Amino acid sequence: MNRINQKLQENKKLLSIYFTAGYPALNDTVRIIQDLEKHGVDMIEIGLPFSDPLADGPTIQESSTAALQNGMHTELLFEQLKDIRKTVSIPLIVMGYFNPMLQYGVEAFCKKCHDIGIDGIIMPDLPLDVYQEEYEDIFKKNGLINVFLITPQTSKERIRQIDAASEGFIYMVSSASVTGSQSGFGNTQTDYFERIAAMQLKNQQIVGFGISNSETFEAATKTAKGAIIGSAFIKHLTKQGVDGIADFVQSIR
Amino acid sequence: MSYHANEKGYYGEFGGAFIPEMLYPNTEELRQNYLRIMQDPSFKKEFDQLLKDYVGRPTPLYFAERLSNKYKTKIYLKREDLCHTGAHKVNNTIGQILMAKKLGKNRIIAETGAGQHGVATATVCALMGIECVVYMGEIDIARQAPNVARMKMLGAEVRPALSGSRTLKDATNEAIRDWINNPVNTHYIIGSVVGPHPYPDMVARFQSVISEEVKWQLKEKEGREQPDYVVACVGGGSNAAGIYYQYLDTPEVGIIAVEAAGKGIDTGESAATSALGKVGIIHGSKTLLMQTQDGQITEPYSISAGLDYPGVGPMHAHLFKSGRGEFISITDDEAMTAGLEVSQLEGIIPAIETSHAFAIFDHKQFKEDDVVVINLSGRGDKDLNTYIDYFKL
Numbered sequence: 038m039n040r041i042n043q044k045l046q047e048n049k050k051l052l053s054i055y056f057t058a059g060y061p062a063l064n065d066t067v068r069i070i071q072d073l074e075k076h077g078v079d080m081i082e083i084g085l086p087f088s089d090p091l092a093d094g095p096t097i098q099e100s101s102t103a104a105l106q107n108g109m110h111t112e113l114l115f116e117q118l119k120d121i122r123k124t125v126s127i128p129l130i131v132m133g134y135f136n137p138m139l140q141y142g143v144e145a146f147c148k149k150c151h152d153i154g155i156d157g158i159i160m161p162d163l164p165l166d167v168y169q170e171e172y173e174d175i176f177k178k179n180g181l182i183n184v185f186l187i188t189p190q191t192s193k194e195r196i197r198q199i200d201a202a203s204e205g206f207i208y209m210v211s212s213a214s215v216t217g218s219q220s221g222f223g224n225t226q227t228d229y230f231e232r233i234a235a236m237q238l239k240n241q242q243i244v245g246f247g248i249s250n251s252e253t254f255e256a257a258t259k260t261a262k263g264a265i266i267g268s269a270f271i272k273h274l275t276k277q278g279v280d281g282i283a284d285f286v287q288s289i290r
Numbered sequence: 291m292s293y294h295a296n297e298k299g300y301y302g303e304f305g306g307a308f309i310p311e312m313l314y315p316n317t318e319e320l321r322q323n324y325l326r327i328m329q330d331p332s333f334k335k336e337f338d339q340l341l342k343d344y345v346g347r348p349t350p351l352y353f354a355e356r357l358s359n360k361y362k363t364k365i366y367l368k369r370e371d372l373c374h375t376g377a378h379k380v381n382n383t384i385g386q387i388l389m390a391k392k393l394g395k396n397r398i399i400a401e402t403g404a405g406q407h408g409v410a411t412a413t414v415c416a417l418m419g420i421e422c423v424v425y426m427g428e429i430d431i432a433r434q435a436p437n438v439a440r441m442k443m444l445g446a447e448v449r450p451a452l453s454g455s456r457t458l459k460d461a462t463n464e465a466i467r468d469w470i471n472n473p474v475n476t477h478y479i480i481g482s483v484v485g486p487h488p489y490p491d492m493v494a495r496f497q498s499v500i501s502e503e504v505k506w507q508l509k510e511k512e513g514r515e516q517p518d519y520v521v522a523c524v525g526g527g528s529n530a531a532g533i534y535y536q537y538l539d540t541p542e543v544g545i546i547a548v549e550a551a552g553k554g555i556d557t558g559e560s561a562a563t564s565a566l567g568k569v570g571i572i573h574g575s576k577t578l579l580m581q582t583q584d585g586q587i588t589e590p591y592s593i594s595a596g597l598d599y600p601g602v603g604p605m606h607a608h609l610f611k612s613g614r615g616e617f618i619s620i621t622d623d624e625a626m627t628a629g630l631e632v633s634q635l636e637g638i639i640p641a642i643e644t645s646h647a648f649a650i651f652d653h654k655q656f657k658e659d660d661v662v663v664i665n666l667s668g669r670g671d672k673d674l675n676t677y678i679d680y681f682k683l
Contacts, residue, residue: 088454088586089572091466092310098453110584135308136571140585161310162571186311190473195314210312213474215467 040128051263055082057100059109076286085133094217096268122154132159151179209242217268219247234260293538299487304604307486309574351507356635363656377668379410385496387414390477401465403458404595405437407481412446422446425464427457482526483603486574497532519544522665525597529667550592551619561590562619578607593622594642624649641668
């Protein structure tokens with residue numbers, strides 16, 4: 038069974054962390070992953086930096102630009118991760134934009150992920166219909182779970198469609214926004230969380246965007262299975278460096 | 291085989307909608323409604339009326355006699371430079387502002403590079419009394435001050451794009467992010483035949499009025515609707531889409547696309563996407579784009595701010611790949627020289643974008659009785675400073 042599915046069966050709320058590979062320093066990738074696991078994080082999204090990250094706010098944009106300037110690229114990330122499964126056992130997901138994956142070759146990219154022990158992929162700009170028509174077989178052959186997003190604007194009908202196509206969890210974007218732009222949740226979010234919970238989807242949901250501290254983590258996981266923190270963690274890395282990872286994780290729960 | 295978009299927005303292998311889910315409801319609403327709205331008689335009536343009374347259409351199809359004599363072929367100029375605001379861009383913004391109203395939107399966003407599309411958007415927003423925010427790269431704001439001032443006079447807010455290379459590509463990213471943050475009340479007026487479906491097709495349809503007019507105008511002058519060639523410069527490719535549109539599926543009409551080679555294709559300072567690009571995804575569309583081997587989008591260069599986009603619209607990628615279109619790239623120097631020549635032979639100072647199209651005669655031989663229609667997409671007022679610096683005027 039895929040590590041993501043195993044993790045989703047655990048009787049706890051999951052804390053997932055996103056970071057941009059190659060940031061703050063080019064070779065921090067493995068250290069960050071190991072430290073996050075050591076301090077109790079349940080799942081990690083490893084961000085493959087892209088020059089034009091459309092769905093991201095300034096924090097992740099800047100970390101991506103810095104990572105690319107540091108020299109990060111797809112092959113190097115795979116190289117850094119090649120022995121990761123000797124030391125890390127929590128689910129690992131590669132998150133990025135579709136163009137770098139397309140240039141690497143979707144098949145080669147997926148095979149590499151499989152060989153390393155990556156469990157899932159999040160490519161926000163790879164649309165559901167294109168995935169199903171062209172790439173689903175390749176993902177599946179390599180044991181990769183493709184994670185789809187929903188937002189407060191996603192129609193009920195489309196949520197059902199995405200639920201049917203999903204095999205791990207649904208990435209529930211907390212509000213109509215790019216990453217890193219919320220501070221706290223209001224009634225709109227609470228209503229949305231409850232509305233989705235009431236749909237009784239076959240896949241559990243993990244909330245992302247706008248989770249920055251223990252309050253937002255708790256609010257998001259009241260109905261959802263877990264939450265993903267990205268921008269807030271990157272801000273912390275920028276200020277405290279990789280030595281402060283324990284503090285950050287402990288501040289969330 | 292058709293060179294138009296299919297119902298999913300593909301031109302051959304190019305196009306589609308590679309967008310994050312956050313944009314799905316916005317583009318889906320547009321996709322489901324754009325054709326119905328455009329075919330609605332009341333919409334058409336209002337669109338045509340505004341093009342006539344406000345934009346000043348039809349624009350003339352002018353026989354350029356001295357230029358024709360020089361190059362020994364029959365050259366006609368489609369005078370889009372005479373449109374209100376000085377370029378073809380306004381055809382699209384008029385169409386899209388009416389579309390936005392039909393969709394019940396009360397806020398408009400746009401991206402702009404040189405500022406022409408920003409001005410055309412600010413203009414129609416003023417006309418309709420709708421709030422307007424234009425994203426423009428910080429670097430472009432500094433080098434296109436008069437257009438920034440125009441947009442402000444027209445009541446628009448100009449927001450600097452501070453990310454990435456702080457030019458057109460980044461202004462587009464910022465506009466898309468704004469749309470993600472404001473999915474309900476906002477319409478995004480994209481300025482070219484780029485972006486996710488249905489934008490390339492919608493913008494091409496709004497610009498198709500150009501070739502629609504050429505057909506009857508040429509019939510009057512030459513007794514035939516079809517020229518031998520239609521010629522246009524291509525950045526994203528909206529003026530080109532407009533002059534090709536009615537002839538896409540008429541193989542007797544040659545299609546010539548002129549790209550900006552910048553300082554030369556091999557110099558690293560170029561915007562010739564057909565020569566330098568590879569298939570990839572930019573701004574939600576699968577098309578040819580300039581990128582690193584690793585799939586990072588690179589920054590193009592051209593002396594003309596309107597041509598330095600790292601991709602081309604999917605229609606043009608398909609015209610190139612299929613061989614239907616002939617692609618020629620023109621350097622800064624060739625374009626500037628051609629611009630000066632047209633000024634002195636015809637008394638028309640073209641925009642530097644358009645000057646690229648006038649430089650093809652050293653690259654391609656036409657027959658004496660060929661009818662060649664060049665889309666004179668914009669006037670050169672906005673480029674005077676560049677012309678002054680270049681020619682030490």
